[in-house]
Amino acid sequence: MKVYDLGGNVYVSQSNLSTYEKLPRDIAQIRGVEVKFVDGNLPGKSDFFRYPQFPTIMNKEVQQSINAVFSKIGDEVKKQQQMMVEKNEQDPSTYHWVSLNSQIPYNFNNKLSVVVYRGAGTRKDGNSEYTFSSSQFFNFNLLTGKQIYLKDVLTTEEQIERVNQYLKKEYGYAKGIDVHRDEFYFSNFLFWHDMEYMPPDEYFGIHVLIKDSDSKNNLPVRYIPKEVYAK
Secondary structure (H helix, E strand, C coil): CEEEEEECCEEEEECCCCCEEECCHHHHCCCCCCCEEEECCCCCCCCCEEEEECCCCCCHHHHHHHHHHHHHHHHHHHHHHHHHHHHHHHCCCCEEEEEEEEEEEEEECCEEEEEEEEEEEEEECCEEEEEEEEEEEEEEECCCCCECCHHHHCCCHHHHHHHHHHHHHHHCCCCCCCCCCCEEEEECHHHHHCHHHCCCCCCCEEEEECCCCCCCCCCCEEEEEHHHHCC
16 A cells, blocks of 8 residues: 655555555554664764654654654664764873664554663773663653653552562562553564554553662563553
């Protein structure tokens, strides 16, 4: 099926060679949107530094809003890279670097999940060492541009309790999640390989980053199947 943008937020699909039907926006991008990765390196630099942009989101305001989230992160890392350049000039014996990367674990049914990885470190005498690393999870409704948070997925005490029981049984974690604190992303592994085998309204579950309030360290990301918390 081909989709054509006629302007004015009007989209049509061509189901055969002679017939066109007006196509709702939610159907037009139900099978995902295009992802382009931007190389954010300063001139002459070759650190692993890229961030995503989404040029085919049909609502242009939503497109600009979502793209701005990641271009802002790119700008922040570029400033850090400039600081590293200055450090390298002051101390040529140690190479200081930054990195920015991302993955798209879910891009389907008008939902988009993006995982952003940031890092920094040094390299000297062939040895590399991380001085900083972090990950951020973003989930968007592609029709409204609004971010989706864990509290929007687990909306009842019953759902939260079922998830907590699952975490205790499968991972030995008994403290429970906090839907206002912990982060998540939608997950659909088959979609990564071949989206033709995946029904348009299905995803396998969520991955949750549990931020233990009693520790400065985050617990590993835990996978929770959809059937555990489905209403």
